[in-house]
Amino acid sequence: MKKITIAAILGITALSLSTGAFAQIKPEEQIKFRKAAYSFASWNMVKIKANLEGTYDAAQVKAAANAIASVAGSGIGALFSPGTEKSIGAEKTFAKPELFQKTADVAKLAGDFAAASNELVAAADSGDAAAVKAAHGKVGASCKACHDQFKLR
Secondary structure (H helix, E strand, C coil): HHHHHHHEEEEEEEECCCCCHHHCHHHHHHHHHHHHHHHHHHHHHHHHHHHHHCCCCHHHHHHHHHHHHHHHCCCCCHHHHCCCCEECCCEEEEECHHHHCCHHHHHHHHHHHHHHHHHHHHHHHHHHHHHHHHHHHHHHHHHHHHHHHHECC
């Protein structure tokens, strides 16, 4: 679990550093990819919530938890490189300009998201719906903390 958290922190801290692979991705594609990744994570959060409110399917919850943790630990922060702080053509960004300036704050929030996501995976692996519900709440809170500070309304 620590490896994923460290990877997430390093990925977010790379906001101002474009690696060779990411440097080849156009800024508008970076915006598109990061929006898609967060939408995918959100969809999986909804799937877990539906399981908690309805019939609990442990396999479905495990798959969704792993998908969320994959996004959290993917190094997605590299998709917030210079040139992506403003909307480009049809690709709209919802990131506030402060996200690109307060990298230490962003790195902490990314680490919190990764840690909460890893807790969700552990809870899902346990099969304990109450533990999943608590961990799901922590992931949601980590998302909200970043949105409150760095997402345009």
